[in-house]
Amino acid sequence: MPRSKIKTAVYIVIFVIVWFPLLLPLLPSSTAMNIPFLIDFSIYNPAFNGCQQFRLEMNSKGYEVKPLLSSLSVLSRYPNSTCLIIGPSIPFFNPVEVSELAKFVREGGGLLIADDFGTGQTLLIQLFPMLGIPTTPAFTKHILYEPVDANLTSWTRAPVITNFMGGYNFTQGVSQVLLNFACTLINVPPGNVVATSSLSSWLDMNDNLVIDVPPDVIGPQTVIAAYDLEQMGLGYGRIVLVSDPSIFSDDMINRADNRIIAGNIIDWLVQGRAGTDYPVIVDEAHLSLPATSYARIFGYMMGYINWASSNWLLAPIYPVLLAFTIWRWLPRQKKPEPLSPTEVFMRRGKTFFSEKMVWYTQYQLYGNAVKLLYRRLKRELVRQLGLKEGFSVDAAVGAAIAKNPSIKEKELRRLFELCEEITLERKAMFMNKNEFLEIFFQMQRLLESVR
Incomplete structure (x- = not known):
């Protein structure tokens, strides 16, 4: 293929990639506009599995809520704000993004990670060592059961949590929290435990709906944990881990005292900061958005841009790469060359001198x-x-x-x-x-x- 055609093809591809995400919302298709709003735990999903009521609750408390559709690296633009990662479905977290998240928390940002089947575990594995926290907690990925009768013959996947530790004030006014298909947290030091299940609860480690000891674990299980980095001498931010994101969903937020504890957690993470300078940023980029949706396509592009521009190693290279691309690929008029008599005749007497003069004056x-x-x-x-x-x-x-x-x-x-x-x-x-x-x-x- 001629080089000029290759250049043209490259330009067309770049043009489509750049403009397609901006034009996609104009398409009257469910793929472009409607599907993302039905995604689990999206703050714009008004259905039972969304978190729209939680968003409205944060707005009523005076917090500005912003969705994050790209990279966690964008948090560097909002220091001392609060980031909520609720029900992530995409297990991969870019290490550069996580390093920016660690810096964000270390310098005073608040972070909530609510997960129930271990998708957020890859985030914890990277984040806690970066923050210097000696013990890394883990989501167990197995369902927590509670008895529904005194004879311990019936069990429920919607346990009621009534055991709250006294070390964190965001449990004040909370007598019970209702979970739904929750997992648990392990490797949490006693001083960081906020809430646990009852003595008769058990964790179905082999997922067979029958108590088998071992491997099943019986007894109190940690469901909420908190870390105050300032008290630990590791920074100024705060982290809350919740083993069931459904307490923030529209179906569950009005049950028991879920709304109260959800609001209290945000208040504790925010540390008294509110307004446009300190928004509550909700991570929508790691939800299970369709690959063809506008939000996912836009997020892919902006995620790469934010990640690349926030990377101290790559950021200085981009201006040089842009200048080289312009110099290398933009079309340039060929410098005139001496003409043969036949070429002069075919060009109706146009000489080498006249061609050079045109070239000099044009540039x-x-x-x-x-x-x-x-x-x-x-x-x-x-x-x-x-x-x-x-x-x-x-x-x-x-x-x-x-x-x-x-x-x-x-x-x-x-x-x-x-x-x-x-x-x-x-x-x-x-x-x-x-x-x-x-x-x-x-x-x-x-x-x-x-x-």
Whole structure:
């Protein structure tokens, strides 16, 4: 394939990639607009599995809520704000993103991670060592059961949590929290435990709905944990881990005291900061959005841009890469080359000289154009004035005045001296169009006066 066609194809692809996410919302399709709002735990989903009521609750408390559709690296633009990661469905978290998240929390940001089947575990594995927290907690990925009768013969997947530790004030006013298909947290130090299940609860480690000890675990299980980095001497931010994101959903937020504890958690993470300068940012980028949805496509692109621009190693390379791409790929007019007699005839007498003049003036290389015109002027003066020993300034001035006494010697010498300096590059080659035209017309008047 010719190189020009390859360039054209590359430009078309880049054009489509850049503009497609902006045009996609205009399409009247469910893929583009409607599907993302039905996604589990989306703050714009009004159905039972969404978190719209939670968003409205945060708004009523005076918090500005912003969705994050791209990269966690964008948190660097909102220091001391609060980030909520509720029910993530995409298990992969870019390490560069996580490093930005760790910096965000270390410098005073709040972070909520609510998960029930371990999708957020890859985030914890990276985040806690980056923060210097010695023990990394884990989501167990198995369902927590509670008895529904005193005989322990019936069990429910919607346990009621009534055991709250006294070390964190966001449990004040909360007597019970209702979970639904919850997992648990392990490897949480006692001082970081906020809420646990009852003594008779059990964790179905082999997922067979029957108590088998081992591997099943019986007894209190941690369902909420909290970390105050300032108390731990590791920074200024705060982290809350919840083993069931459904307490924030529209179906569950009004049950038991779920709304109260959800609001209290946000208040504790925010640390008294509110308003447009300290928004509550909800991560929608790691929800199970369709790959063809507008939000996912836009998020892919912006995620890459934010990640690349926030990476201290890559950010300085992009201006250089952009300049190289423009220099390498943008079309440029080919520099003129000498023409054969046949080519001159086919171009209706268009000569190499005229092609070079067009090329110089088109790219505003007026100094080069003056050099070219001066060479032609000297040849014409040698022929018109009969300078047998060739061109010299003194000989040309004397012969020109002798042939046409009306020529002013000072102006003629000034023209020759200027052209000589430009030719020898003792004068800056750059000049504007008006300066070039003045020199050009002086040369034309000189030739007309000696003919």
